[in-house]
Amino acid sequence: MQAGTGLRRCFRGMGQDLVTLFMARLRAMLERTFPEQRLFLRSDTETRFIRLSPLTQFTAVAGSALLLGWTIVSSAILVMHSLGAGDFREQALRDQAVYEARLNELSHERDARAREASDAQQRFAVALAEVSAMQSRLLASEDRRRELETGIDVIAGTLRDTMKERDEARGRSQTLLAELAESEADQPEISHLEDLENTLTFMTLALGNLAHERDEMSTFMSEAETLLADVAFDQKLESERNERIFTQIEEAVATSLTPIDEMFSAVGLPTDSIIEQVRRSYSGQGGPLTPITFSSSGDAPEDPLTRRANDVLAQLDQVNLYRIAAEKLPFSFPVKGHYRSTSGFGPRWGRMHEGHDFAGSTGTPIHTTADGVVVHAGRQSGYGNLIKIRHEFGFETRYAHLSRIRVKVGQRVSRGERIGDMGNTGRSTGTHLHYEVRISGDPVNPMKYIKAARDVF
Numbered sequence: 001m002q003a004g005t006g007l008r009r010c011f012r013g014m015g016q017d018l019v020t021l022f023m024a025r026l027r028a029m030l031e032r033t034f035p036e037q038r039l040f041l042r043s044d045t046e047t048r049f050i051r052l053s054p055l056t057q058f059t060a061v062a063g064s065a066l067l068l069g070w071t072i073v074s075s076a077i078l079v080m081h082s083l084g085a086g087d088f089r090e091q092a093l094r095d096q097a098v099y100e101a102r103l104n105e106l107s108h109e110r111d112a113r114a115r116e117a118s119d120a121q122q123r124f125a126v127a128l129a130e131v132s133a134m135q136s137r138l139l140a141s142e143d144r145r146r147e148l149e150t151g152i153d154v155i156a157g158t159l160r161d162t163m164k165e166r167d168e169a170r171g172r173s174q175t176l177l178a179e180l181a182e183s184e185a186d187q188p189e190i191s192h193l194e195d196l197e198n199t200l201t202f203m204t205l206a207l208g209n210l211a212h213e214r215d216e217m218s219t220f221m222s223e224a225e226t227l228l229a230d231v232a233f234d235q236k237l238e239s240e241r242n243e244r245i246f247t248q249i250e251e252a253v254a255t256s257l258t259p260i261d262e263m264f265s266a267v268g269l270p271t272d273s274i275i276e277q278v279r280r281s282y283s284g285q286g287g288p289l290t291p292i293t294f295s296s297s298g299d300a301p302e303d304p305l306t307r308r309a310n311d312v313l314a315q316l317d318q319v320n321l322y323r324i325a326a327e328k329l330p331f332s333f334p335v336k337g338h339y340r341s342t343s344g345f346g347p348r349w350g351r352m353h354e355g356h357d358f359a360g361s362t363g364t365p366i367h368t369t370a371d372g373v374v375v376h377a378g379r380q381s382g383y384g385n386l387i388k389i390r391h392e393f394g395f396e397t398r399y400a401h402l403s404r405i406r407v408k409v410g411q412r413v414s415r416g417e418r419i420g421d422m423g424n425t426g427r428s429t430g431t432h433l434h435y436e437v438r439i440s441g442d443p444v445n446p447m448k449y450i451k452a453a454r455d456v457f
Helices: 002-033 053-185 188-268 269-280 304-327 446-452
Strands: 037-042 049-050 339-344 346-348 351-354 356-359 363-368 372-380 384-390 397-403 418-422 432-437 442-444
Touching: 053 339, 188 269, 269 304, 304 351, 304 363, 339 384, 346 442, 363 384, 363 397, 372 397, 432 446
Parallel strands: none
Antiparallel strands: 037 049, 339 356, 346 351, 356 432, 363 418, 372 384, 384 397, 397 418, 397 432, 432 442
16 A cells, blocks of 8 residues: 555656656747847836746747737638628629519510410401301302202293193194194085184294293203302302311411410319319300301201311310410419519428519509409418418419508409509518419419410410
């Protein structure tokens, strides 16, 4: 026990000696580098001095060096950060300018497509008028043909009867001539001869009248055949004209139907079921078109022209049903006026941004993007002044941060109708519209529908 204590004292003593030796060498090295200095402070009455030991001088120099190094590093970091922030800001401004230019191009394209859609609807109206006029002309042509056929049948029957009477009259004339010859040979009574002569004269006059009627009938038959040839030629010209009209109408319908069908397919909507629901709920406003019937008896013939016309009407009916469905879905654009896109759909600042933001000036008109019914019109927590509109097929749109609400709950609104003004109410960092589209309560990207319709509306 005493031996262990002695060893510990021995090692402790050796450690202290080593520390003392190290400190002595450190002081010697510091004294060579930083010899002791004295700072004299003289006043009118006395003189004092401050002794600066080597350790004090070393501490002051080391602290100054550290402070200088820290200042240099901090300044470099700040300069680099400011340069980087400037580059990022310029890049963000360039991206924003490019995005705004792209939005302006899309807006111009949307306006052009809207004009094309309006022109297409006008062409449809002209086409329907042409089809109606063509139907009237075909009915009139058919009536004329039937009248001519009936007249020709009557003329042919009359001519047959006339020729039969002529033949009978010739036979009776031959018989009377034979009787007259016999009577002259037998020298019959004068009265009987006079009767025969009178009868012969009457028959001669009748034969002359029959020949005149025959000539008139022949002339009428020639005129009727010429008229039938003219009618056939007119029908041929009408058929060629109808072919050109049908071809133009079919091309116009196909050109209009393709982009609408692609618009519905682009957003993944079940087109067949939606069109069927629209057809079932049709209330008589620009809805299904009835087939054309060319028969005056009311029976629908199976001729190719009728089938082709009904096919065109079926395609026009399909376009019309698409138009009705599109008005009930949020394909339109909510902002009418100057705006810029500031924040899209998706994660933002660690949370989900469930809509798309469009910034503009206070009071910018806000319009509904589809037909529907207002189910909410008032303030709601972070949304501020909020409008909710329920549409068909499970859709709902939301318009938030409004400065003014122009509709009330229960009101029916149409696509493109103004419902409010852009503002900065609720949890908002600037004047903008927060626009949402929801399907059965789940948020979806609104721009998917807006971009899908930019080539149609």
